[in-house]
Amino acid sequence: MLSRCIGLAVAIAAAVSVATCASAQEAERKGIPAPPGHVFKTIISGYQFRSKETRALQDDDLENPGFLAVERAADAWKKVEGSEGKSCMTCHGEAETSMKGVGAAMPKWDDKLKKPVNLEQRINICRSEHMKAEPWKFKSRELTDMTTFVRYQSHGMPVAVKTDGPMSPWFERGKQTYYTRYGQLDLACASCHERNNGKFMRADFLSQGQTNGFPTYRLRDQRLVPLHERFEGCMFDVRAEPFKPLSDEFLALELYVAWRGIGLPVETPSVRN
Amino acid sequence: MAEKPRLKLPKEAAKGEIIQIKTLVSHVMESGQRKDAQGKPIPRKIINKFTCEFNGKPVFSCTLEPAISANPYIQFDARIDEAGTFKFAWTDDDGSVITAEEKISLKA
Numbered sequence: 001m002l003s004r005c006i007g008l009a010v011a012i013a014a015a016v017s018v019a020t021c022a023s024a025q026e027a028e029r030k031g032i033p034a035p036p037g038h039v040f041k042t043i044i045s046g047y048q049f050r051s052k053e054t055r056a057l058q059d060d061d062l063e064n065p066g067f068l069a070v071e072r073a074a075d076a077w078k079k080v081e082g083s084e085g086k087s088c089m090t091c092h093g094e095a096e097t098s099m100k101g102v103g104a105a106m107p108k109w110d111d112k113l114k115k116p117v118n119l120e121q122r123i124n125i126c127r128s129e130h131m132k133a134e135p136w137k138f139k140s141r142e143l144t145d146m147t148t149f150v151r152y153q154s155h156g157m158p159v160a161v162k163t164d165g166p167m168s169p170w171f172e173r174g175k176q177t178y179y180t181r182y183g184q185l186d187l188a189c190a191s192c193h194e195r196n197n198g199k200f201m202r203a204d205f206l207s208q209g210q211t212n213g214f215p216t217y218r219l220r221d222q223r224l225v226p227l228h229e230r231f232e233g234c235m236f237d238v239r240a241e242p243f244k245p246l247s248d249e250f251l252a253l254e255l256y257v258a259w260r261g262i263g264l265p266v267e268t269p270s271v272r273n
Numbered sequence: 274m275a276e277k278p279r280l281k282l283p284k285e286a287a288k289g290e291i292i293q294i295k296t297l298v299s300h301v302m303e304s305g306q307r308k309d310a311q312g313k314p315i316p317r318k319i320i321n322k323f324t325c326e327f328n329g330k331p332v333f334s335c336t337l338e339p340a341i342s343a344n345p346y347i348q349f350d351a352r353i354d355e356a357g358t359f360k361f362a363w364t365d366d367d368g369s370v371i372t373a374e375e376k377i378s379l380k381a
Contacts, residue, residue, distance in 0.1 A: 062281045065344040068299045071277065222343035 046207035058271040066217040066269025073149030082133025103151030138245045151268040161258045174256025183240030210261035213270025285378045286353040297346045304339040322364040328357040
């Protein structure tokens, strides 16, 4: 009897320590004031929802495995490909100066295509139109590396997407997608990331679902994951038929979700569970 | 697909100073325990040995086992008594070796 009581006491103590631990992390989460019209008062990067160890991994440029991609793409930036005999460097020069702030403002309106394009598409447009090279496949290591590299040049700069003008119908469409329930589980983006963020989902905290860290190094996959692949994963998890990566639906959603994190620093390459 | 490993250590150190060395190498570290979509086992492919030498003398070495995650990160300390060159080597299961070198000088 006595041993059972002790066992129970230990269990209660453990439960209390887990609770204090969770709230302690909640208290130290830092955010920034949200833009007008936002549902949240403060917007918080996914970084703040991760464990101390994961955050340390992201903060150290050497330990962060995402930087392997940055280094690979820095070489690819100078590599001549396609029939025009050009590399990224031929037109853009040093990425450190020419690409500064570019990744933070994506997706951006493209006058020629009459629609917004994101960073992956922009890189492939450059490849097929200016370099006359084969565009890279979505999810390919080359494309994700280059996206990470270009976005890394905006590291620490605030996310600054434009949602006015021709972008506004896309913004509205993205917003609608965000609040639409999909799949057998009948969940919308908002069901988890708006109503339940900060709570546990399985063994991990649900974040506000920000895009400032993408492409992000996922410890689970042991590689960098581009944003649209994560969108696909979320839709798959609620047992829906996912939209295709780089489709108009995901582009609109990307624009809207980027706006939800407007002002957060770009963290690419970030580290997430 | 040998890639350049990432290294971080100071360029110079005082005599007798203990420095920290950080290394990270890109590698899949396939454990051999997993199966592919057809149910066939994926053959093991890991870095099984890491060594570090300073001026030909061993400084640090370890064997790596299948449970280690991709892109292994290894950090250790070393005392610097003279100027010289660190040589790092990662030995793959298939016998190939990834090598890297880094020079260090003594503070005047």
